[in-house]
Structures are given as structure tokens and as C-alpha cells.
Amino acid sequence: MKQTLADALAQQGYTTLTQVQQAVTDPELAGSDLLVSAQTGSGKTVGFGLAIAPTILGETDHFAPAASPLALVIAPTRELALQVRRELTWLYGPAGAQLASCVGGMDMRDERRALARGAHVVVATPGRLRDHIMRDSIDLSAIRAIVLDEADEMLDLGFQDDLEFILAAAPEGRRTLMFSATVPRGIANLAGKYQTDAIRITTAAETRQHSDIAYQALSVAARDTENAIINVLRYHEAPNALVFANTRAMVNRLTTRLSNRGFSVVALSGELSQTERTHALQAMRDGRARVCVATDVAARGIDLPSLDLVIHAELPNSHETLLHRSGRTGRAGRKGVSALIVPPAARKKCERLLKFAKLTAEWDEAPSADAVRARDMDRMLADPAWQTPPESLDAAEALLARFSAEQIAAAYVRLYESRHSAPEELSDPVATGKPEPRAPFGPSTWFSVEGGRKAGVETRRLLPILCKAGGLTRDDFGAIRIQFDESYVEIRADKADAFIAALGPEMTVEGNARVTRLATAPDLENRPKPSGKPGRKTAARHTRDAAHDDRPAVASTVEDPPKAVARAAKPARKPAAARADTPGKPPSKPTGGKGKPSSPGRKAPSVGKPNSKKNKARAAAAKARSGDAPPKRRKPGK
Structure with a gap:
């Protein structure tokens, strides 16, 4: 290790190196590409700073005057890039290093001036560094080492294209060091493409994540x-x-x-x-x-x-x-x-x-x-102020002369609590993440209610109506089954008589819907299922369903027979072919798909604008042929 770097570490209080720092500074790895996986907070920044020091310093302890950058350190975010620059500044400071940063959000003109003055190490984010390369404001010809810090995060944030552009623009003989908390497939592929015989380093702490x-x-x-x-x-x-x-x-x-x-x-x-x-x-x-x-x-x-x-x-x-x-x-x-x-x-x-x-x-x-x-009480009693002798007892004696010890203690606790936000009262959580199972409902009585899906009945509307009309609560109801033309509800057996008494002799609820008490639970499995769309049944179909229905008696929802019969007696609409033969109207020409005639040799009229002259002329000609329109009058002179 260079003496200048050892002095910088001593000034920062370093007595021993972390595992990752010891691994990357192994003399046998000097000059090799590295793929290092280590958890965050393990000292990676100082580690790669020490790892690339022999590559960029050479045999000397001090840097030569700054010119083109010797090393690039690429980080995924602005904050991390600025943090890396602060760490490398004190590490390389005694060696006379000049550092520059290129990060998004900063004035690009200031960065270009700093690069023009010269820098030994440039710390950058991928997007901004690529902008500088494309603008020819940074010279990468002298680069000896490139470090990718938090490489997995850069891929997750979508910087793969930028990284490949930067690595392709750098000299081929440089060292490439990749530091990542994890090594997914994307990092492995990037390492295989842009590193040469990279040495994989995994610290011992990797087997036990974040032990601290x-x-x-x-x-x-x-x-x-x-x-x-x-x-x-x-x-x-x-x-x-x-x-x-x-x-x-x-x-x-x-x-x-x-x-x-x-x-x-x-x-x-x-x-x-x-x-x-x-x-x-x-x-x-x-x-x-x-x-x-x-x-x-x-x-x-x-x-x-x-x-x-x-x-x-x-x-x-x-x-x-x-x-x-x-x-x-x-x-x-x-x-x-x-x-x-x-x-x-x-x-x-x-x-x-x-x-x-x-x-x-x-x-x-x-x-x-x-x-x-x-916990507040424990912190208050453990405060060092209790063990610190007072500089003057005048204030304490004045308090004791005026208040009792209990009053002083209570006031002190209130003042201590006033300096902190009051805690919140919390509800009991459901540990399983699922609602608690409902208790068994017990003995019950079933009722039928007039109206079902055909009438637009829904559980969320029916339940409040029944609760209000019968003087019950939601807990008094069990199952609710909405069928096509009526609904069924289950009520606690001990509440059935009170429910009937609340409804009155007419046994109706809101909307005059009739309620009927059932002797047994409804057999919903064997109910005949209505076919067709709701609201389109004829009276005959309703009558047939009622004849074969073995459900308990309930008020019918079928329309009045006279209306149904009248609708059934109404003459059906004639098919299109019959309507075409109505006297006074020309028969329509049968056509196939896309307006083409179904029989060969007959040309169907083209479909154009409704008011076009051609269509008007064809319509007039058709009326003339059918005898339904007077002959066309010619203008004088024609």
C-alpha cells in the first residue's frame, strides 16, 4: 500500500480493513479485472479506491499534474456519486489527486470547465457521462481503470445501454472492476462481455446478510x-x-x-x-x-x-x-x-x-x-443529567420551598413528555392477514322475498331494507340467496317471530315486496333455471315455469294475464322477404356479403353518399319502373 494512502487511512481512524477491503487489495490481484459482491455498508468505496490505486499511481506516491482522467467511477445515482467523490477526496488527497464529478442535475458548463482544467479521477452517473462523451468534453484515451459501483442497481434503473456505450468507448487495456450487492444474470453477462478473465470475489459476510x-x-x-x-x-x-x-x-x-x-x-x-x-x-x-x-x-x-x-x-x-x-x-x-x-x-x-x-x-x-x-420513562431515568452535579442549588431550593417533591416530579414528567410527540393508540392487528372466521349461525328460519335478479334486487340493498323493516341487525341474518324472480334470506330462529310481528299482517317490506315464511330451507339446487334474457319471457313461458315449480307459495311476479295475452295476440312482424312484396314497393334485391349480388350476372347498386346525384338518379329510375312515381320532367331546351 502506498504511504500516502496509509496516512489518509490513519487520519480517518482506520486501524484494520474490512473483509472486502482486504480481499481487493491482495497483491496477487494487482492488474486483474474483478467482479466483487459485497453487502452495502461493507466499505466498498474505500475498497475499490485502494484496489485501483496501484494502477493509476504507478510506482510513485503522488499524482502527476492533472490532464486527461486516469480512472472512471460510475454510480447509479447523484447522491451515491457525490458520496463516492467525498470518500475518494480524503483517500487520494495526500497524494495530490484532482477529482471531478459529472452527475445529472448539476450545471453541465461547470463540469466541462472542471474537465478542461484536468482531473485524475472522474466520478459520474451513466447518463451524464455519456452526454459528455458524445459532446467530446471528456477524453477517455488515458483511462487505466473503470469502476462500476452498485452495478446491479444501474441495470435495474435502465442504464445498461449507457454502460455498454461507455465501456465500448474506453481503451481496451484498462482494468474493469464491478462491485455489486448481488450478481444477477445481467451483471454476469456484462462482466463476460467487457471484462477479461475477471476474478470473482465473494466476502465471507455474503453468507449471512447484514449481520449488524x-x-x-x-x-x-x-x-x-x-x-x-x-x-x-x-x-x-x-x-x-x-x-x-x-x-x-x-x-x-x-x-x-x-x-x-x-x-x-x-x-x-x-x-x-x-x-x-x-x-x-x-x-x-x-x-x-x-x-x-x-x-x-x-x-x-x-x-x-x-x-x-x-x-x-x-x-x-x-x-x-x-x-x-x-x-x-x-x-x-x-x-x-x-x-x-x-x-x-x-x-x-x-x-x-x-x-x-x-x-x-x-x-x-x-x-x-x-x-x-x-420506553420514554426508561430513557428519562437513564439521562446523564441525574448524575451531573448542579452548578447552583438556588433554583432547586426555590422549587422545594414552593412546591412539594411530588409536584416537582409530576411537573418534570409533563415537561419531558411535552418535548416529544404523543404516541398513537393502535388497534389489534389480524396476524394471519385474513378476516376472522364467522361463528356458526345456529338454528334459523328461512323467508322468501318477492323479487330477484329480474327486478334488480341486490344483497347490499336488500339487507338494509330487511333490517329496517324487521327491527333486526346484520348479525341476525345468515345466508342471502338472490334468485331470478325471488330472494331467500336466513334469520335466526329466535328472531323470526319478532321479524314477522314488525312486518305486520300484510308481510311486506319497502316497495310492497311480499315476504313469506318457509317451512323448510329452499331447495336451490333443483330449481329450474330460466333460459333466455331476463325480461324477454312470454306469458306462456311464465305459466309453464309456474306449473313445474315446487317451491313454497310466494306472490307471483308475472305480469297481468290480459296484458300478456294481448301481447301474445299481437300479429308478429313479417319477415323481410314478405315485406318486400308489399304492393307499391319494389322488391329488394338479394345480395351477398359486402354488397355483392347473391346470383351471378346481377350487379348490386354501389353504396355512396346518400345525396349523391348518381344515387338520386337510381332511386328515381326504380320508382319509375315500379309505377310509383311520375315520369321525370325534362327541362325546356333539353
Whole structure:
């Protein structure tokens, strides 16, 4: 290792290297292409900085004056690119390195001027770097090493074409190092195409994902997801917390809710400018904000030294995303907590994500309001202020002279609680994600109600009508079966007499629909099924159905016989052929498909505009041939 790099590491407090850093700095790997898989937060940035140092520094400890770039580091997002630049700045600073960044959202003219002044290392995002290459504002002829950081994420974000363009434009003799949390097929194909005899490195920590992170799967009721997030934040009271959402709309919603509850919160989403995103992260580092609500894309590469808590307000869509989200905490040997908010409908999805990610989570309910208050009490009693001797006892003596010890203690607790947001009361979650099974209904009595699907009867409308008319509740009803021309309802046996008494002697409900008590349950399996479309039956068909129906007696919904008979006696409409032979009208010519005559040798009239002269002339000629129109009068002079 170069002495200048060793000095930089010592200034940052490095005493030992992490596993991935030790693996990539093996002297036997010098000059080789590498394909490295290591979890986030394992020190990859310093690792590849040390790995490419011999390639770009050569035999010296200091860089020569800056000219064309010697190394490219490509990252998927702006935040990660800027973070990599900060890490490499202190690592290469003692060696006199000049670094430049090319990221979206920044002024491209400033980047072009920085590249023109010269840079040893350029850190960039794929899209902006490709723009500079196409504009000839960056010279890649001197490139000795290219590093792809979070390569799997760059493919997921759709940067494969940009990466292939950049790698194809770089010199063939350079080193190519790919760092990725996972190595899917796309990464393997990219490595096989643009790397030469790459050496695969997998750290020992890869067998046990994120050992410094405690995973918690918290079951909550569907309506309590946001309240659970508040309680989790209050329970842990982490110096920095990151709340992940899937959409910008959800980010804005959670940010507003947490701000209204007194949390110092900032937001990160794709709709913010780079300046706004930089200010938000700086507020988290300075301590002016403690909670950051972000989408996955905006939070890529966030490295906050005091980030001890990650909350998944909405579950991610893949286990890789779950690992990347959780990897924002538990970095560089620190402990962290990754809490997944799991409503009942998302339990199966959560179990699937944990299984694919090879993670073991502790299943529990979200912290209740009482649990948060108990944790507050523990923190209050553990405060170092209790052990710090006071500089002056005048204020304490004044309080004791005026108030009792109980009053002072109660006031102190109230003041302590006023500095924190009150916890939320949570409902009992359904752990299985399914509604609880309904208890057996017990003895029951069946009733038939006039009207069914033919009359537009629906369960959601019928049940309130019966409850109101019979003075019952929804729990007093069992099964409801809507048939074609009537409906059947099941009522508790002990409520049947009260239901009949409430309906009165006429036994009708809203709309004068007649209700009839049945001696036995209806035999719905053997009911004759009506054929044809509803509302198109004739009186004869209704009569035939009634004759063969063995159901209990119920008021008929068939129309009055006189009307039905009158409709049946109405002469049927003549077929088209018969109508064509009506006196005074010319017979229509039979035609085949697409207006062609069905018999050979006869030409069908062409179909054109209704008011065209040709069609008018043909219509007049047809009337003249049938004797139904006077002969056409010729104008004088013709």
C-alpha cells in the first residue's frame, strides 16, 4: 500500500480493513479485472479506491499534474456519486489527486470547465457521462481503470445501454472492476462481455446478510400503518431515521403527517432538484432533521453516520431492494434496526421477500402507546443529567420551598413528555392477514322475498331494507340467496317471530315486496333455471315455469294475464322477404356479403353518399319502373 494512502487511512481512524477491503487489495490481484459482491455498508468505496490505486499511481506516491482522467467511477445515482467523490477526496488527497464529478442535475458548463482544467479521477452517473462523451468534453484515451459501483442497481434503473456505450468507448487495456450487492444474470453477462478473465470475489459476510442489522416485521391493522410508523419512531428515538415509501405521493403524505406531529423531517424524491436533495441530506448530517422520508431511487447511496433506524412504510417489490434499503443502516460496524410495517394484506409478500433475501426477522406487533411511554420513562431515568452535579442549588431550593417533591416530579414528567410527540393508540392487528372466521349461525328460519335478479334486487340493498323493516341487525341474518324472480334470506330462529310481528299482517317490506315464511330451507339446487334474457319471457313461458315449480307459495311476479295475452295476440312482424312484396314497393334485391349480388350476372347498386346525384338518379329510375312515381320532367331546351 502506498504511504500516502496509509496516512489518509490513519487520519480517518482506520486501524484494520474490512473483509472486502482486504480481499481487493491482495497483491496477487494487482492488474486483474474483478467482479466483487459485497453487502452495502461493507466499505466498498474505500475498497475499490485502494484496489485501483496501484494502477493509476504507478510506482510513485503522488499524482502527476492533472490532464486527461486516469480512472472512471460510475454510480447509479447523484447522491451515491457525490458520496463516492467525498470518500475518494480524503483517500487520494495526500497524494495530490484532482477529482471531478459529472452527475445529472448539476450545471453541465461547470463540469466541462472542471474537465478542461484536468482531473485524475472522474466520478459520474451513466447518463451524464455519456452526454459528455458524445459532446467530446471528456477524453477517455488515458483511462487505466473503470469502476462500476452498485452495478446491479444501474441495470435495474435502465442504464445498461449507457454502460455498454461507455465501456465500448474506453481503451481496451484498462482494468474493469464491478462491485455489486448481488450478481444477477445481467451483471454476469456484462462482466463476460467487457471484462477479461475477471476474478470473482465473494466476502465471507455474503453468507449471512447484514449481520449488524436487526430485522423486525411488525404486524399492524390496515388503518394503522401511519400510526405505527409514528410509534416506531418514538419507540427508538434514533438520531437519524430513514422511512421508505414506494411513490412520491406517499413520500409527500408521510412528510406532511410527521411534520404535523412535531418530527423534524425532510423528504427525498425524484421531483426535487439536486440542490434541494443536497440541502435535505445536509440537514440530516447537521442534526437539524432527524427523519428522512424517501423513495428507493432518491435514497440510493445515502450514507448517514448516525442512521440507526430504517422503516419500510411500504414493502419493496423485490428482495434486492429490501437489502439495499436496509443496508443504509448497520454500516461500518454500527448496529441498526430495519422495521417492516406489515398490514394483514401484505403478510404473505413480506414472508416471501424475507425468504428470497435469506433474512430472519422477528415477528411482533408495532409498539403500542403504553410501550412507547414505558420506553420514554426508561430513557428519562437513564439521562446523564441525574448524575451531573448542579452548578447552583438556588433554583432547586426555590422549587422545594414552593412546591412539594411530588409536584416537582409530576411537573418534570409533563415537561419531558411535552418535548416529544404523543404516541398513537393502535388497534389489534389480524396476524394471519385474513378476516376472522364467522361463528356458526345456529338454528334459523328461512323467508322468501318477492323479487330477484329480474327486478334488480341486490344483497347490499336488500339487507338494509330487511333490517329496517324487521327491527333486526346484520348479525341476525345468515345466508342471502338472490334468485331470478325471488330472494331467500336466513334469520335466526329466535328472531323470526319478532321479524314477522314488525312486518305486520300484510308481510311486506319497502316497495310492497311480499315476504313469506318457509317451512323448510329452499331447495336451490333443483330449481329450474330460466333460459333466455331476463325480461324477454312470454306469458306462456311464465305459466309453464309456474306449473313445474315446487317451491313454497310466494306472490307471483308475472305480469297481468290480459296484458300478456294481448301481447301474445299481437300479429308478429313479417319477415323481410314478405315485406318486400308489399304492393307499391319494389322488391329488394338479394345480395351477398359486402354488397355483392347473391346470383351471378346481377350487379348490386354501389353504396355512396346518400345525396349523391348518381344515387338520386337510381332511386328515381326504380320508382319509375315500379309505377310509383311520375315520369321525370325534362327541362325546356333539353
